[in-house]
Amino acid sequence: MPAKKTKPTWTDVKKNLASFDNPGLIALLHDLYTASKDNQAFLHTRFGLGDDVLKPYKATLTRWLWPNWLKNQNTSVTTAKKAIADYKKAVGQPDGLAELMVFYCEQAAAFSSDVGLDDESYYDALVRMFEQALKTIAALPEQQRPALWTRLDQVRRLGHQVGYGISTSMDELLIEYGVDARRSR
Template sequence: MKKTAKRSWADIKGQLSTFDRAGLLGLVQDLYAASKDSQAFLHARFGIGDDVLKPYKSIIDRCVWPDVFKNQAISVSKAKKAISDYRKAIGRPEGLAELMVFYCERATGFCNDVGMENDVFFAALVRMYEQALQSAVALSNDAGHSLVARLDEVRRASSNFGYGVSDDMNILFAEYVPDDR
């Protein structure tokens, strides 16, 4: 039996080179119509709409603060994928930092609201908290300062969590945020 070769970007690129302008526009239109994810990607890439972060925030919100009365499940991986998808679409540092801080705020709010006790969820929260701190501190502008202040609120709100979450956040905050802020 003959094995099929692994398909790659090079194969697609070769096919795209045969398209004219109208063909490429048609292809992009088909991709746009194919899924909400494709639409969000294209809106973010081209800066279309009032809030290009809104679809990504919606996914994060649904995944880290699910409706427990509707038996919705938590999905850290889908929430993180939303941030990754934004990074691929446009990846502006301010937008990435905003999404990471939003993730931390919503995850912390969910834990406080429902009394969540899950070490895997908490570990993911602490990892995202560190990434958010790194991103916010790197901005070094008013937006960055505002994000750091929001992360400080997340840290304070996590004070009653178990599994060392509060201790980890305190250590990370002290490591990334200078005392003279």
């Protein structure tokens, strides 16, 4: 009886790629490039192409964290977080990650404040991203931190308008990470 074929893995793909010549690999990458905007964003980011490699990731964050309710769009924390994960896979520069995480927090907090959102899981995700942003910023060179901390302090202030204990959680995180937002302005 023949053995069952298992699900293909990267090892299987790699074996097939070994038979490609340079023009064949370029043709394959071209096909992947034209197959989806996500692939295009990945390659643009990986190779540092364009004026702002963060732009497509920020557009995704805005779409899923601050949807147009008049068009019946919904929020999706999962899709928004995937944009950050996709950037991390493409190049993962710490300053770019910090920027995307702070931008996530800004979008989520401003949307919540603007529309009076009533979604505890959305708020929990915001606080978790706030903490991830603090961790990422703490690893940046000293001169890059103040502007990002100031932006997170603005997010915390918006949290006061939203309620649900968001600003209290953020206050505690700022203290835990030793951030005095007043000094970082």
